[in-house]
Amino acid sequence: MKIDKERLEMLKEIMALDFSGVELNLYLDTHPMDQRALAIHNDYTIRSKKLKEEYEKKYAPLTHEIVSKCPWEWIQEPWPWEIDYEMGGR
Amino acid sequence: MWIYEKKLQFPAWVEGCDIRIAKGLFAQYGGPDSELSAGIRYLSQRYTMPLNEVKAVLTDIGTEEMAHWEIIATLIHKIIDRADPEELKKAGLDAHYIQHGRDVYPHDAAGVPWTAAYIQAIEDPITNLTEDMGAEQKARTTYEHLINLTDDRGVIETLSFLREREVVHFQRFGESLRMVQEWMNKKKF
Numbered sequence: 001m002k003i004d005k006e007r008l009e010m011l012k013e014i015m016a017l018d019f020s021g022v023e024l025n026l027y028l029d030t031h032p033m034d035q036r037a038l039a040i041h042n043d044y045t046i047r048s049k050k051l052k053e054e055y056e057k058k059y060a061p062l063t064h065e066i067v068s069k070c071p072w073e074w075i076q077e078p079w080p081w082e083i084d085y086e087m088g089g090r
Numbered sequence: 091m092w093i094y095e096k097k098l099q100f101p102a103w104v105e106g107c108d109i110r111i112a113k114g115l116f117a118q119y120g121g122p123d124s125e126l127s128a129g130i131r132y133l134s135q136r137y138t139m140p141l142n143e144v145k146a147v148l149t150d151i152g153t154e155e156m157a158h159w160e161i162i163a164t165l166i167h168k169i170i171d172r173a174d175p176e177e178l179k180k181a182g183l184d185a186h187y188i189q190h191g192r193d194v195y196p197h198d199a200a201g202v203p204w205t206a207a208y209i210q211a212i213e214d215p216i217t218n219l220t221e222d223m224g225a226e227q228k229a230r231t232t233y234e235h236l237i238n239l240t241d242d243r244g245v246i247e248t249l250s251f252l253r254e255r256e257v258v259h260f261q262r263f264g265e266s267l268r269m270v271q272e273w274m275n276k277k278k279f
């Protein structure tokens with residue numbers, strides 16, 4: 001399913017930020033005293049939170065933890081497995 | 091607990107319709123060294139693990155494996171969703187189509203259903219973590235075999251990402267094993 005180009009770029013940016021968060025999380029699990037990694041982790045968390053807020057306001061909820069209008073917004077398409085992430089792919 | 095986020099960890103995409111590789115991808119969806127096995131294994135081993143660092147590693151990697159399981163399902167779904175029964179048959183997915191239609195049922199590349207007998211949780215943290223390191227290497231090798239068998243750029247890009255993650259997980263489990271060994275040595279004296 002094709003989605004609006006601007007929306008796709010924003011979603012992919014969120015995915016990239018959150019992936020970096022996951023990677024730093026794993027690293028910090030076994031290096032809990034690494035202050036540099038900790039600072040990068042915290043920075044990514046702040047950036048991701050801000051961008052998600054913007055995305056949810058502009059497009060659609062990313063979790064069920066939203067204040068929704070009627071009808072319940074969570075059920076809207078597209079679901080993650082339906083999106084064409086690479087224009088021209090599927 | 092877990093909460094669903096309406097996004098994938100990686101933008102999984104497919105270029106064409108290499109249905110044959112979809113059959114192969116079931117290896118990582120419901121096979122012995124699949125993402126499903128990995129997730130269930132690590133999340134089952136958490137409860138008796140002695141160190142906080144390693145409880146975190148098992149929880150976080152176990153959770154990430156579920157995200158990878160979803161990525162594999164997405165690849166398979168994107169490929170087989172548009173295939174007609176005749177095309178599925180040609181790619182060797184006729185048995186799958188008869189029993190499961192186009193659903194992504196957890197079986198391996200040969201159709202053998204997933205079983206908990208693939209995994210172990212045996213309390214001893216050294217034994218558990220050694221199994222986990224082996225599991226990550228087996229998953230890495232499986233990804234390499236899959237990459238060797240397709241020329242779909244989307245599938246290759248997505249599988250290369252997942253292969254990288256196995257390397258990182260192996261690294262984190264290695265550090266975990268060392269921490270547990272040091273902790274055990276300290277306990278003795």
Ligand SMILES: [Fe+2]
Pocket residue numbers: 128155226229255256259
């Ligand atoms: Fe892994």
